Amino acid sequence: RSLLYLIIIYIIMQTSLLICMLISYFIPIITVYLKYDNNQSVSNIICDQKNKYIILLFMFIMGGFSLLYEWNRQNIPSFIFISLILIGIYGVICINETNLLHYGFAVLIFASIFGFMIHHYFLSTNKILLGFLVTQFFLSLFMILFKTHFFLLEVMMIVNFALFFLYLHFITNMI
Secondary structure, three states: OHHHHHHHHHHHHHHHHHHHHHHHHHHHHHHHHHHOOOOOOHHHHHOOOOOHHHHHHHHHHHHHHHHHHHHHHOOHHHHHHHHHHHHHHHHHHHOOOOOHHHHHHHHHHHHHHHHHHHHHHHHHOOHHHHHHHHHHHHHHHHHHHOHHHHHHHHHHHHHHHHHHHHHHHHHHHOO
């Protein structure tokens, strides 16, 4: 019976952290959405001096909740991948897109996202997670091959990863 209580507390804690992550991520998402006006990339919006500091603040808040979430998950590779994604995000926000280092941080983000997705797919061998992983692969391939719809492909990759993360949360905490 006490094990059941611990499981319930863990699920509530993880879900609360996830909700806090989503709330803090909402401000950067809304900022990008409101500032989109035929921009070539997400970086173009988040590096703009008018947007960068509010986005950075809320990404730090979201990062704190993400690290707590991953720490509670007690999965070291997952924690490392999320840490690398966050480092990449902060680098992309802080370094202007005219600097080559900006693109190094962007590659770090997407490589870490792939690592996270591959790691969790192999832990669960869940077919839906595999679907998200394959989708991420093809979106990445399209981004490399067809640079004309860069903004849309970036957004689709971010949304796909978010859906993967949410689905992973529910299969690991609710089943």
